Amino acid sequence: MAEVRRRLLRLLGVAVALTLLGAPVPAAAREAVAAPVTVPALSDWTPQKGSYRFGESTRLVAGSAAERRVAHTLADDLRSAGHGRVPVVRGAARAGDIVVGVRAGRAGALGAEGYELRAADRVLITGATEAGAFLGTRTLLQLLARGDRVPAGRTVDVPRFRERGVGVCACYVHISLPWLENLVREMAYHKLNHLLLELKVRSDAHPEANTWGYYTKDEIRRLVALGARYHVEIVPEINSPGHMDPWIENRPDLQLTDTDGVRQPARLDITRPEAFAYYTSLIDEYAEVFTSGSWHMGADEYMLGSDFARYPQILRYARQRYGADATPQDAFVDFVNRVHAYAAAKGKRLRIWNDGLTGANTVPVAADTTVEHWLGVPVGPGELRARGHALMNASYALYLIRGGFHSDTEGLYDQRWDPRSFEGERLPDARGITGAKISLWPDNGRGETENEVAVGLWPALRHLAQATWGDPHPDATYAGFTARAAAVGRAPGVRDLTVLPVTEGTHTLRTPGTSFTAEVRRTADGYATLRTAEGCLEVRGGKLTLNVPLEPGTLVTPRTCDEGDTLQRWEVRRVAGGFRLVNAVTRMAVGPADDGRLVQYPEDQRAPAVWRLTAT
Template sequence: MPETRKRLVRLLGAAAALTLLAAPTSAVAQQRRPVTPVTVPALADWTPEQGSYAFGAGTRLVADDAAGRRVADTLADDLRAAGHGVVPVTTGASRPGDIVIDVRPSAAPALGAEGYQLTSGRRLSITGATGTGAFYGTRTLLQLLAQGDRIPAGHTTDVPRYRERGVGVCACYIHVSLPWLENLVREMAYHKLNQLLLELKVKSDVHPEANTWGYYTKDEIRRLVALGDRYHVEIIPEINSPGHMDPWIENRPDLQLTDSDGNKQPARLDVTQQAAFDYYTSLMDEYAQVFTAKSWHMGADEYMLGSDYAKYPQMLAFARQKYGPDATPQDAYVDFINRVQAYAAGKGRQLRIWNDGLTGANTVPVAAGTTVEHWLDVAVKPSRLIAQGYAVMNASYSLYLVRGGFHSDTEALYDQSWDPRSFEGEKLASADGITGAKISLWPDNGSGETENEVATELWPALRHIAQATWGDPHPDATYAEFTARGTAVGPAPGVRDLTKVPVPDGTYTFRADGVSFRADVLRTPDGYATLRGTDGCLEIRGGKLTLNAPLQPGVQATWEPCDSQNTVQRWELEPAADGYHLFDAITRMALTVTDDGRVVQYPPDQHTPALWHLT
């Protein structure tokens, strides 16, 4: 009997083995299949090895050259911010458990300017041909450590497919808070995005008449640019021109384009005037004091939005005087672009423009060396622009997130395996001539969403553009699996929680500078607070509206009927000293108290925000 049982066991074992060989997709085989570590962007190339790397109390960061130490110093700060403790940066021989950062220029043929190699085993090593490449390797490491202190043994060579991987933000008209932008820079770097294209107003010393609200101080921009430099995110500024110039020339009617009926156009710069060019380039010079980017974005979109060149005969006259009888009015517009391009080039900067003004109606070509960001399907297609020698970035409308309006359908784009070759109106067979792609955030309805609501919509789109520009646009079978990657890697180290209300819900007395009021503080779902008193909720209402938002300084805060959908009734309580500053969630101005006891909003650099004591 025992022998019979043994033979039966042997027969069953053989049958089981045959079953496994015949069905390699069984659960057992799946368990044995090597698993690529989870990152965003996904690792396209991972070779597994036996064992794992263990991050622990004895881990050190080893870097022997200055470039490597800069990367290691940033990594040490991020490890601490991510809750991994204080990890020392040192030089010399490495030992098991260490993380080695190596910047090796000889690796450039394999890795380029931004690629890296990561090897995990008894120690973990990151090699880049440049500091930027090594830095991106540390972003992968941080994402892996976000999932646990043990990393599977193996190695990868990870190189981006496109050199421009970006996010565009129009912090124009509507002010976007500096902490929000700093969070964005950290998230971009964490996902290996390298360009923040920022349309904004810097407060001007040379042209104080242009300092209507929406601006940033030069010190604020220096702080943001320094963060971008440290995290390898190039921050490229834009002053949109010659259209959309109203933030700059609403108080300069002498520079506004005049139509044939004598009407001034406060959004259109008169490109036929030398004074207009001098004004614009003087603003460029001021921006050069705080921005370090090697590119300059002049916009150049929608110059004739809602009108046409026929209303401005001086444009045709200017073009024909300069370029002959066959010139068109659009040649005057292109002439302005080319003069700005030459000025930027003389300062060591490359020009960028949007594509919609290039309709083919001009006889004067845009200057060589200009990068065209393609967002709108017009007569001149991306393939033609590339054939003409222009570098083209994909900034498709399908990648837009409009505040209070159109939102990119990230899931549909992922399911379609969207990549930067897919432009509005044309899909290219080759990536040649395409620099990359970006998502764009616009404030068309300024009060339609708060910054925190925009952030919620942004993160899936940000991770998708990071994936589509760095590697395989469709690394997972389903969108749900792809979004699970974002959950696994979590937020970037060091991002601030901007949804945290620093006081619990309750009834408080607010006192500042001889003024007091009593209100219920109620947290909103997006992380602000409404202040509800006996006569309604505190709101900024009145004054000049810009993009549906009350952006005029000096407007009084009033008690209005409470409306949970009204975003200008939402407030940020910013801790300060032994009290709080109150910032409106939409206008981003702070409440201050006037000499006659009125509570009004002002930019914080114009009037010191009131310090509110809560009891």
């Protein structure tokens, strides 16, 4: 019996062996067998005696080009996390080192993103791919978030789903680039790998579309490069053929026209060859800056119910192409399939939302189109899977809407939600399910600032990371899971966007052409209100989009101060020579017009004012 005990203790660890033998488990043994705290949690952890200690002599050992890329990113993140400068070296490892390995021969066990981590007198991180090794370094960063020691042990950690994402509509209400860069870092830290962005890039081919709400191509190149370094694929979306108003509001020739002659600036006329040529030209232009192998065309909410009846040209088009039994929705599917073929010829896989697939069509959607399922319609996820579509779970239950619905993360955790649970249907297995994503929408654009959105996002992000990578319920309670998330902290390199770089109080603000005196007060979300004798400065007037004045040139005037009004909140951004004032919601800078009145403008359309602040 003594020999049996010794063998069990060696093979299974102290706590497990004593439990099997019916003996009481000491507290120290229980702690030893528990996996160290990470998000996602480690479901496979074999403890060993002792611990690894990170110290001043630690080096990152990497040989191949892929290994060295991973090691250099880790070195930068260790420095950002306060661990000092760690050299990247070649050669033999010694005690205290961290060894990064990419071994293609391990693909059978580790797949495309799995990794093995061994901690003893040194740490060995091995992936079959560069992405796998990189994700292993994220675990190490989390283990070092609580000190310089890592318990000795081994894990083989492989994701359950290959797409683990966040979707962001930066399509109407602009979102700052630093905010998106923070999101990429947080996603990578928690092993999320897909950022799906509906957004507008400033167009050279179609300058008439360059109203506000766009990003420059250089900004997108910068974001895509960060995503590539952190193994987050950034998938672009231009929603079509509905929701096209950011692009065609100044192109009435492309707008769908109803029987009363009324043009619909949000709907592309899918019966016109010029409309298809216009849309595919945007795909080509986006390919200049996006490197993703996917193209998201949206395809949601083009027609609602019987709206097709108001556009008889769509039915005529469908019957001309597909015969007398064709339906108006066949014309819609025809547009989707033509975009699919165009994207495929460019080496990109098409993605669409599911709500347009109501079953009213006779023409099938190309089977290798990925469908992101967010809304319960007659054609459910099970039937879509049977037709050969890959499915991403984009359930409405995972949404966070500015000033509206927020995902009940605690409720989802307690229900043990995982990506098999779609709106209206739970599939019995995970076949054909690529993964899941959170979706951020600006339906009431002024309902929250982006800093407030971040507060609501982080719990949901960590929960989704857990549910798509491993066991969706690693802790007995949601409080236990949130404690786990708090323990691993924020990603290295994340910028604190809530810091006010000036002291609160009364200041005189001067820029060539004007000056005014205002009391600067920090808001709870890290912006500032500018309270003058006449009221608080606010963007007011002009055309509203999603309840936000997004037109360049809109006046900035004093209004009655209201702590809840996000349009009265300003980012005070330090720049060379002074400060820039940027509205927290419209993301446009304020400066004087030729007549001295204050107006907002995008920073690439008019040189932004530099303000000097003098405390009074």
